[in-house]
Amino acid sequence: MRNVASVLHLDLDAFFAAVEQRDKPSLRGKPVVVGGVGGRGVVSTASYEARKYGVRSAMSTREARSRCPHAAFLSGRFHAYRTASEQVMAVLRATSPLVEPLSLDEAFVDLAAAGLPDLEVDTVRHVAERLRAQVAEVTGGLTASVGIGSSKFIAKVASDLDKPDGLVVVPPGGELDLLRPMHVSVIPGVGPATTERLRRAGIHTVADLEVISEDELVRMLGAAHGHGLHLLAHAEDDRPVVPERETKSVSVEGTYDTDLTDRRLMAALLTRQARRVAERLRASGLAGRTVTIKVRLHDFTTISRSSTIGSPTDAASTISRLAVALLQDLDTTGGVRLLGVGVSGLADWIQEDLFGTTEDDVEPEGDLDADLDAGAPSTAGAKATTHTWAPGMDVEHAEMGRGWVWGSGRGVVTVRFETAATGPGPVRSLKADDPALQPWRPESPDGSTVPDMHERHR
DNA sequence: TCTGGGGTCCTAGGACCC
DNA sequence: TCTGGGGTCCTAGGACCC
Numbered sequence: 040m041r042n043v044a045s046v047l048h049l050d051l052d053a054f055f056a057a058v059e060q061r062d063k064p065s066l067r068g069k070p071v072v073v074g075g076v077g078g079r080g081v082v083s084t085a086s087y088e089a090r091k092y093g094v095r096s097a098m099s100t101r102e103a104r105s106r107c108p109h110a111a112f113l114s115g116r117f118h119a120y121r122t123a124s125e126q127v128m129a130v131l132r133a134t135s136p137l138v139e140p141l142s143l144d145e146a147f148v149d150l151a152a153a154g155l156p157d158l159e160v161d162t163v164r165h166v167a168e169r170l171r172a173q174v175a176e177v178t179g180g181l182t183a184s185v186g187i188g189s190s191k192f193i194a195k196v197a198s199d200l201d202k203p204d205g206l207v208v209v210p211p212g213g214e215l216d217l218l219r220p221m222h223v224s225v226i227p228g229v230g231p232a233t234t235e236r237l238r239r240a241g242i243h244t245v246a247d248l249e250v251i252s253e254d255e256l257v258r259m260l261g262a263a264h265g266h267g268l269h270l271l272a273h274a275e276d277d278r279p280v281v282p283e284r285e286t287k288s289v290s291v292e293g294t295y296d297t298d299l300t301d302r303r304l305m306a307a308l309l310t311r312q313a314r315r316v317a318e319r320l321r322a323s324g325l326a327g328r329t330v331t332i333k334v335r336l337h338d339f340t341t342i343s344r345s346s347t348i349g350s351p352t353d354a355a356s357t358i359s360r361l362a363v364a365l366l367q368d369l370d371t372t373g374g375v376r377l378l379g380v381g382v383s384g385l386a387d388w389i390q391e392d393l394f395g396t397t398e399d400d401v402e403p404e405g406d407l408d409a410d411l412d413a414g415a416p417s418t419a420g421a422k423a424t425t426h427t428w429a430p431g432m433d434v435e436h437a438e439m440g441r442g443w444v445w446g447s448g449r450g451v452v453t454v455r456f457e458t459a460a461t462g463p464g465p466v467r468s469l470k471a472d473d474p475a476l477q478p479w480r481p482e483s484p485d486g487s488t489v490p491d492m493h494e495r496h497r
Numbered sequence: 498t499c500t501g502g503g504g505t506c507c508t509a510g511g512a513c514c515c
Numbered sequence: 516t517c518t519g520g521g522g523t524c525c526t527a528g529g530a531c532c533c
Contacts, residue, residue: 074501081501083533096533099499142504142533228506230531263507264530287505294501329525339500343527379502 040276041189042211043158045151047167048186048194049174051127052203054144056086057181058119059111070094070110072103078296079376083115087203120144126177134170137280147191149280163187164208171206189214190276196225214274219246226271233260233268248272285385286325290333291315292379298337299375306363312380313359320382326351326389327382330361334369335377342369351386358382 055073070089080100092107124143137149186197257265331345
């Protein structure tokens with residue numbers, strides 16, 4: 040917690056529904072529900088007109104229809120939402136370099152990094168009013184609710200206090216007075232399960248929580264959660280605003296309108312999902328070692344199975360083969376309502392098989408593999424070297440100029456390049472004799488660090 | 498015909514290594 | 516023959532968030 044109100048939280052009001060109303064005037068002033076429109080869909084966002092009828096996020100669309108039959112039910116246009124979101128984030132970033140998006144419609148802004156003359160309440164309030172006006176201007180009239188406080192927690196609570204289209208600044212020193220009467224569920228991380236456990240212990244408000252010892256909370260909720268809750272109950276929150284967060288996993292899942300019973304169909308659906316995961320991994324320059332499938336049975340019990348391979352992959356064929364194999368071990372009698380595939384254990388580099396022995400559905404637009412094959416050193420600037428290792432042999436990294444080659448196993452080498460054209464990133468589809476090809480430089484300042492991966496092969 | 502999709506973080510147990 | 520801990524990795528499940 041800071042001694043000034045310098046953390047801002049901005050939340051776009053009923054965002055998806057508001058974009059629809061903006062783009063289709065006939066929907067303005069009317070109830071609009073955006074979400075899954077299929078038999079098993081749920082509400083993503085309800086306009087304020089629809090909320091009057093009790094329609095809420097995460098409610099099943101069926102229930103929303105029964106509560107508000109005359110609403111417009113829309114499945115959503117994510118491209119439009121992303122565009123609007125990017126416009127808003129650009130406005131925020133023009134105010135401070137420290138902007139942390141939480142989703143398409145929400146972000147924290149660190150005003151301490153905004154270069155303001157001071158961080159007095161009046162000053163930050165003016166900044167917020169200006170931001171809200173700019174948001175409306177660049178998005179064609181979308182409104183946002185803003186909260187400002189001495190921490191993320193307080194800013195987020197504050198932005199909720201005067202929705203929609205509101206602005207609340209919590210002056211430093213006023214945090215506990217604000218929180219004490221509130222229900223424990225205002226604390227981030229306190230969901231239905233935690234609320235129920237606390238309720239059984241007679242704890243309902245933040246004030247109730249405040250007088251419980253940390254030890255007691257840790258006993259009740261576990262180390263991490265108990266400790267975190269104890270801090271937040273005392274309004275102690277030093278979490279920084281972090282602009283970039285590393286992706287940890289990529290997944291695709293789907294719920295089907297009728298339960299699946301045909302295993303061949305399930306395998307085909309997993310394969311299609313694996314392809315989409317692979318596409319997204321490649322688009323982000325990522326690859327991962329752990330493939331996980333998720334299976335939700337007819338009775339809503341959810342099962343996951345994972346398997347981890349020796350080196351990261353972004354190949355649809357590898358991901359789908361592992362996914363389908365994981366499914367084989369599962370009993371799905373009774374039917375499956377959801378299937379999903381995910382990849383985690385991500386690295387931002389890729390292992391190539393130089394000898395072309397894998398079934399890979401990657402279409403190499405250039406033929407980096409072939410050029411590196413058989414020890415053929417490639418090219419200008421890159422000077423790639425090929426090594427062949429015997430099974431079980433220790434593999435060490437080999438420095439090549441300012442770049443690196445890694446490898447493990449027989450005949451497999453991992454190469455990471457960067458090009459003048461694309462900047463850092465995997466460039467597997469580039470021809471090896473492309474003059475733009477430069478060896479990738481390790482990111483550590485002294486150039487001596489190699490990824491952890493290496494340790495595993497020794 | 499209750500209960501989405503994309504994520505993050507935590508826990509607990511077992512394997513394995515030193 | 517018995518008896519350790521500590522650390523890391525992997526797996527499965529659960530809570531939570533938007």
